[in-house]
Amino acid sequence: MELKQIENLLDKYFESETSIAEERELKAYFASQDVAPHLEQYRPMFGYFPQSGTQQFSKTVPLKPGKQKKYVAWLSVAASVVVLFGMFTFFNNSRPSAGQELGTYNDPEVAFRETQKALDMLSKNVNTGVNSMEYIHKYEETRTTIFKH
Amino acid sequence: MNQSEFIKTITPFKDRLFRLAKRLLVSTEEAEDATQEVLVRLWNNREKLKSYSSVEALAVTITKNYCLDQLKSKRATEMRIVHSNYSDRQAGLLQQAEDRDSWDWVEKIIDRLPEQQKLIVQLRDIEEYEFEEIAKIMDMNETAVRVALSRARKTIREELKKLHSYGIKAN
Numbered sequence: 001m002e003l004k005q006i007e008n009l010l011d012k013y014f015e016s017e018t019s020i021a022e023e024r025e026l027k028a029y030f031a032s033q034d035v036a037p038h039l040e041q042y043r044p045m046f047g048y049f050p051q052s053g054t055q056q057f058s059k060t061v062p063l064k065p066g067k068q069k070k071y072v073a074w075l076s077v078a079a080s081v082v083v084l085f086g087m088f089t090f091f092n093n094s095r096p097s098a099g100q101e102l103g104t105y106n107d108p109e110v111a112f113r114e115t116q117k118a119l120d121m122l123s124k125n126v127n128t129g130v131n132s133m134e135y136i137h138k139y140e141e142t143r144t145t146i147f148k149h
Numbered sequence: 150m151n152q153s154e155f156i157k158t159i160t161p162f163k164d165r166l167f168r169l170a171k172r173l174l175v176s177t178e179e180a181e182d183a184t185q186e187v188l189v190r191l192w193n194n195r196e197k198l199k200s201y202s203s204v205e206a207l208a209v210t211i212t213k214n215y216c217l218d219q220l221k222s223k224r225a226t227e228m229r230i231v232h233s234n235y236s237d238r239q240a241g242l243l244q245q246a247e248d249r250d251s252w253d254w255v256e257k258i259i260d261r262l263p264e265q266q267k268l269i270v271q272l273r274d275i276e277e278y279e280f281e282e283i284a285k286i287m288d289m290n291e292t293a294v295r296v297a298l299s300r301a302r303k304t305i306r307e308e309l310k311k312l313h314s315y316g317i318k319a320n
Contacts, residue, residue, distance in 0.1 A: 014302050016295040020277050041313040044251030045305055049274045051252055057167035059181045061159075061188045063152055 003036055010042065150195040158198070159188060162205045165276050166212045172271040173216040175260065183219060187212045203282075210286050213268060220264070251312075258308040259301075266301035273298055 009026055012018045018026070029035070030046035105111040150158075166187060171180035191198065191208060201207045259270055268287065272278045284291045 014299060014306065016299040016302070020279065023274070023277070041309050042306070044248070044255050045309060047248055048252040048255035052256070053168065053275045055168050055171065056164045057181065057184050059185055061185055061192070063155065063189075063192050 006036075006039070010039070150198060155192055155195055158204055159191065159208070162208060163188065165205075166208055168275065169209060169212050169268070169271055170216050172259070172267055172275075173213075173264065174219060179219070183212065183216055187215055206282060206286055209272070213286065217264065254309070254312055255305065258305050262301055262304060266297050266304075269294055269298045270301045270305075274302075 006026070006029055009018060009022055013023065013026060027046045027050055030039075030043050031050070035043055105114065163184065167180055167184045170183040170187075171177060174180050174183060187208060190211060191204070198204050198207075259267060262270065265287070269283060272283045272286065273280075278286075280291045280294055284294050287294060289297075
């Protein structure tokens with residue numbers, strides 16, 4: 001190609017008025033062996049562009065089917081409903097059954113006797129504890145007799 | 150849209166997305182992550198893709214915005230992108246080594262351009278999009294795209310001129 005033409009194209013190129021086809025011509029010219037010496041400075045530029053366009057994306061893209069997301073969301077909703085329902089039934093059933101087993105008396109006489117019996121048992125157990133404390137008095141007595149003199 | 154249809158749609162331009170991401174993020178790993186993220190986003194919205202006239206333009210726009218966001222959040226946390234992509238030289242002919250060296254220079258020069266110009270150079274000079282498409286992706290009018298591109302190309306030219314005459318002329 002004539003040098004004049006290339007120079008013209010270059011002028012247009014730097015004003016961004018060249019078409020893609022004309023830019024390809026320039027790239028082809030600068031890729032050839034005989035570049036005019038005064039245009040040598042443009043060679044790296046037009047050599048770089050095609051070379052830079054050869055890089056490739058080598059990584060694979062993880063393409064998960066998108067429906068899985070919705071499925072997981074619904075699964076968690078279902079799970080929480082089950083847990084809530086379980087807690088509700090558990091508390092509803094366990095409370096009345098515990099209350100029923102305590103038992104009650106209808107006759108006040110019987111109730112009185114039973115209460116006395118229960119209190120008796122309680123005081124007896126308390127007294128066994130007190131009995132074992134009895135001999136502390138003895139210890140106290142001996143201490144006073146020793147330290148008085 | 151099923152998996153094979155989706156892959157057929159993205160295959161023609163996924164490398165372009167990667168190169169665009171790399172232009173902005175510089176690091177190969179980060180560009181790969183960004184591309185992956187964009188493609189997964191497209192996949193998640195695959196039912197809506199049919200309503201777009203050009204999935205490619207949409208993908209490029211998403212990539213652009215995603216990378217700019219990434220850069221913004223990086224700057225907010227005062228982190229610098231560490232990269233070591235420049236020095237991948239192999240033994241070879243002297244001419245080849247020289248070429249690769251000067252390509253590195255071009256890459257560095259482009260790297261110093263403002264983001265908008267970087268994007269436009271990438272889209273026009275490397276990916277060869279028409280001005281109309283670039284205007285749509287960049288959300289600018291065509292004249293503004295041309296002006297920015299012309300500015301970017303001239304900057305590259307000036308920087309290369311400086312390098313070319315380095316040591317010959319005093320600054």
